[in-house]
Amino acid sequence: MSLILIIEQILNGLQFGVMLFLMAAGLTLVFGVMGLINLAHGSLYMVGAFAAAAVAGATGSFVLALIASLAAAAAAGAIVELVVIRRLYARDHLDQVLATFALILIFSEGTRWLFGSFPLFLEVPRYLSGPVTLPGGIQYPLYRLAMIVIGLLIAAGLFWLIARTRIGIQIRAGECDREMIAALGVDISKLYTLVFALGAALAGLAGALVGAIQSVQVGMGEPVLILAFVVIVIGGIGSIKGALVGALLVGLTDTLGGVFLPRFFELFLAPASATSVGASLASMLIYILMAAVLLVRPLGLYGGRT
Template sequence: MSLLLLAEQVLNGLQFGIMLFLMAAGLTLVFGVMGLINLAHGSLFMVGAFAAAAVAGATGSFVLALIAALAAAAAAGALVEVLVIRRLYAREHLDQVLATFALILIFSESTRWLFGSFPLFLNIPEALSGPVTLPGGIQYSLYRLTLIAIGLAVAFGLFLLISRTRLGIQIRAGESDREMIAALGVDISKLYTIVFALGAALAGLAGALVGAIQSVQVGMGEPVLILAFVVIVIGGIGSIKGALVGAILVGLTDTLGGLLLPLFFGLFMDNAAATSTGSALASMSIYILMAIVLVVKPSGLYGAKA
């Protein structure tokens, strides 16, 4: 295995992790502030991808497609929060799971009704197509590098929002004692809607960006949602920093595991058996990582102690 291949896979893992962060950041905000288990978060990822594909197909503009993805996912999130989620805050987690699972079915069938069952395709913008040469002679996709840069910029923007703004102060206070900030005059219903719409917008942005790499299809958000839950468990519920670190760990573990484990078992087995065993363990590696983190730090890497 060459160092160039290893470096390329590290970048792939970083890019995958950054996309998971955009999903997990909104999910951990919603759970941290509202205490809500939202299984429909993956559907908002799908809404952003379909909105971007539709607008890009109609206008040919990738920038307008990203704006449409943000707007559509945020609007869908705000509407869902007002009409459905708002009635679930005082309910048991099982009720929240059942209600948000129903939302998955509603979003999936509505999307299939609007766009059909066939996948859509979102082209990479011409300005970002093709490879770029990095130090060391590494040829890597300019679009994937752009995704990494966008994700890091969003992470920095979220850090500033949470730590330096009045809204961020309210969000952090809501995580600690929502009854107290409501007693101090903060409109808690409005705060919840804003947080939910913000989380939905991040999921929609992730869907739009990933939609240019893979096909846009119904149900594309659920596999990503599972990994996003793994990320917030590893990083710690309610922590944006934890979501970023956890997402990068999951992305690198998943990508490098698929590359290195078959090579490792190839030292002891024939190629077919090594590939089969290594691939099986690679698919389990992120869950093994999650188990190790929970044994060492039950609240996650940056989660608040109970």
């Protein structure tokens, strides 16, 4: 097992982790501030991917495609919050789950009606295609490296937004005591719409970025949504820092486990059996990680309230 392979897989895990962070950050904001379980968050990821693929196909511009993904997902999120979600804040979590599950079906069938059942493809732009040489002579895809940088820059921007701006103060206050900030004159309805649109935009951007390395298809957001829920449970509900740490842990665990566990079992089993056993255990690793974290910290790594 070479050092180059290990470093490449660590970078792959970081890339996967920062994309999970973009999904989980919006999800944890919505759940932390609004107390809302939003199963339709993965559909907003899909909306961003399809918007990016459509705009890139029409204009040939990857930058415009990313802007379209942000705008389309944010607009879809704001409309959903105004039309549907706003009626669910006072309802119990079962009603929220049922309503947002219905939204998944609506988004899926609406996307299939607009774009058809066949997958779309979003090409990596020429200026980000090909490998880049890292220290030590490691060849790594430039686009994946750019995804890591973009994700970390957005994480830094979110930390600044939450910690240093007036909107961030209102978001943190709304998480702690929404009745009090409403009494102090903050329009809580507008704040909720803003938070929901921000979370939707982040999910849409993640879908667009990932859409360039895999096909864009109906239902692509649901598997990522499951991992995003694992991330916020590990990191702690309502914590952006927890979402980042949890996403990186999940990304690295999933990627390294999938690559190296089968190789480990080849030391004891036949290659076919080692691959089967290793792949099965690798798919369980992130849930084992979640269980281990919850045994030690039931509220997650950075969870601050029940």
